[in-house]
Amino acid sequence: MEKENVVPATPHAGSKRSGLFTGPTLAPKRLLRTYRSEKDAAPIPFAPAQTSAESLDHSLLDHIEALSLDPRMKERIVGMHKKSTAEPKRPHRMSSILAFRDTSQKAPKRLLPTQFLAQLQLPARQVPVDMVRQLRVALATESHMWIQTFIDAGGYRALLARFDDLFQMEWREEQHDDTLLHELLRCLHTLSSSPKGLACIEAAAPAPMEQLVALLFSDRTPGELDTRRLIIQLLIQIVPLSLSPQVLDKRQLHRVPVDDxxxxxxxxxxxxxxxxxxxxxxxxxxxxxxxxxxxxxxxxxxxxxxxxxxxxxxxxxxxxxxxxxxxxxxxxxxxxxxxxxxxxAPQVPNGITGxxxxxxxxxxxxxxxxxxxxxxxxxxxxxxxxxxxxxxxxxxxxxxxxxxxxxxxxxxxxxxxxxxxxxxxxxxxxxxxxxxxxxxxxDAAPKAPQASRPAPATPVPRPRTSSQRSTVSLVRHVSIERVSFPIHSHSVKPSARTSTVRATPT
Incomplete structure (x- = not known):
């Protein structure tokens, strides 16, 4: 009965590779998994003998020393074994996920409105574009109190100042200035989605809409159609707003009179x-x-x-x-x-999208x-x-x-x-x-009474006179060699008109 629980010897015992793994402790992995899934109280046939970790290390090292290998190869195998045994125990999968979320993927530090304002107060050439992108995300996700703090600290005035810097540039750089203009427009569009942002835009009108329309009509219009579309969307946002009666008097660039x-x-x-x-x-x-x-x-x-x-x-x-x-x-x-x-409704993206x-x-x-x-x-x-x-x-x-x-x-x-x-x-x-x-x-306008008009007078024919002008207008002249005499039109036959009249000299 005692020999029933002994693991049979591994075949190919004569080879060097099989000699390394001969022993009761190195049972097949599949057999060990089956034993671990069973209950402890149940009798386990062919169970391996319980040995300590130190005895396993010593037996493995003894087997390595007994092999006829190169000393460098032995040192490499021993070093790999020590390195594998020195690694800490792998934690549970859920605990590793939580640890990875807490350490590796830390959330970015939340910036205050004053930190964004300090960056926006720089000249347009020095304003970082990544900071403006973070500002747009903050305006879209932060609370109303955060947006109110940003506006009260002068954030909207800083945005308008950077717009003015970009409008006054004669040549804008495509990599920085045009990208900055695009991101500032996105910030303004996001700010208009909140009631406090709309109130701020209403108070500052007609700026910056006047400058944006002038930029569209000028030769320095943005090259990207997406940037121009943002300008049109901002104009759509201010259409339902109730502005002050003096808003048209505050225009600085638009010189069209109201009466025109x-x-x-x-x-x-x-x-x-x-x-x-x-x-x-x-x-x-x-x-x-x-x-x-x-x-x-x-x-x-x-x-x-x-x-x-x-x-x-x-x-x-x-x-x-x-x-x-x-x-x-x-x-x-x-x-x-x-x-x-x-x-x-949102359309499913296809080959033409983008x-x-x-x-x-x-x-x-x-x-x-x-x-x-x-x-x-x-x-x-x-x-x-x-x-x-x-x-x-x-x-x-x-x-x-x-x-x-x-x-x-x-x-x-x-x-x-x-x-x-x-x-x-x-x-x-x-x-x-x-x-x-x-x-x-x-139909509502009263019709004016038509006054009786007198009958038109019958034209009276004028008598003909013997003046030269009337004679020329009423007669035809036929040229001959030296003498020219009048021939009345009513007395000349059609055949006689086409004939040539000549007089013999006396």
Whole structure:
């Protein structure tokens, strides 16, 4: 019975490799796992003898010494064995995960608003871009108290100061300055998503929107369409805001008088002071200097269109990405039958997502959304102002742009076609309201009594005179060699007119 629990001898005992692993302690690994999974009280056949760790080390070292190996190889094997036995015991899997999370992946240290402000007060050339990215993340994730502390410490004023530095640069570096402008716009866009940030933007209007629109219309406009799209999105954010009546008087770069913009004048007459009025005003451009020097009767009414510069922004994108607009069979979608939830829902990324064509269509979509937002706001507060604004857009060439946009793919750019359908629906509504207003005013106006006009006098024929002028006007002259005499038209036959009359000299 005692020999039943003895592990049988390992085969190939004559080889050097098998001699190293001969012994009761080195049972097959599979057999040891089976024994460990069983209960301790159950009898285990072929159980290995219980030995200590020291005896195992000594027996292993004795076997290594007994082998006929190179001394360097023996030292290497012994060193590897000691190194493996010196490693600490592997902890539990869950404890190792917790330890790795606490030590290796430590969360970044939370920065205070004053630390960001100290970096923002540097000149624009020295402001680190990574810090501005961290500021955007903080504005999106921190509490309202943190944002209020940042604003009270002068954070918004520091952002406006860095915008001014970038606007005054004659040449911006693409790697730093343009990237910094993009990140500052993202910070401002994130700040506008909070009520306290919107209140701060409302108090500081028209800055920086005036400078941003001027930058779009200048030769130093940002090269990336994504940066320009952020500017348009900021304009959309301020449309529903209620601004002060003196907001247009605070303009510094935009020199267009209020009286020259009919839609703004109509809105101001109805005491409408919203962000839509400010945006509609900023989209108009002043008359060129050469136009002012012309004489008044040479200034044609259709020579200067205040919204033509804004329409040229859309036209430029349509020309640069002409291959997008190739679906001539498209028709404008019906806005009232369109499922807005499915259109505005996040789309599954496809092969076109993130490409230059995608950026161009998203940029055009932002422009159309800006126009629809402004028109809806003006239509609610002052329908006449909305009609005048749409009339100015059509005179500047908006219809051609809409025809080009409608030829984009309706499969990949459904959001663009949704905004196009919305804008076309607003156009039809404003046109119907304008016609209704004109017909109502025409019917309501009292008709003036028509005075009896005297009958026209019968013209009296003038008698013919023998003056030279009347003779020349009533007769034909036929030239001969030396004598010329009159021949009356009524007395000459058609055949005689074509004949040559000659007189013989006397």
């Amino acid at each position: 913009v009919s839609c703004v004048s109509a809105a101001m007459a109805n005491d409408v002071h919203t962000g839509a009025v400010l945006v509609a005003m900023l989209l108009h451009t002043p008359k060129p200097a050469a136009f002012e020097t012309k004489v008044e009767f040479l200034q044609r009414p259709n020579e200067h269109q205040p919204l033509r510069t804004y329409i040229s922004l859309l036209q430029q994108v349509c020309k640069e990405f002409f291959w997008i607009f190739c679906h001539k069979e498209n028709r404008v979608l019906d806005w009232h039958k369109l499922d807005i939830k499915s259109v505005t 490409s230059v064509e995608w950026d161009a269509t998203m940029y055009l979509t932002s422009h159309l959304r800006l126009l629809t937002t402004v028109l809806r706001s003006l239509q609610t507060s002052c329908p006449r102002a909305a009609s005048l604004f749409m009339q100015g857009l059509e005179e500047a060439g908006l219809k051609r742009i809409l025809e080009a946009i409608s030829m984009a793919s309706q499969v990949y750019y459904i959001s663009l076609h949704a905004e196009l359908a919305h804008l076309c629906a607003i156009r039809m509504e404003l046109k119907y309201e304008m016609e209704k207003t004109i017909n109502t005013s025409t």
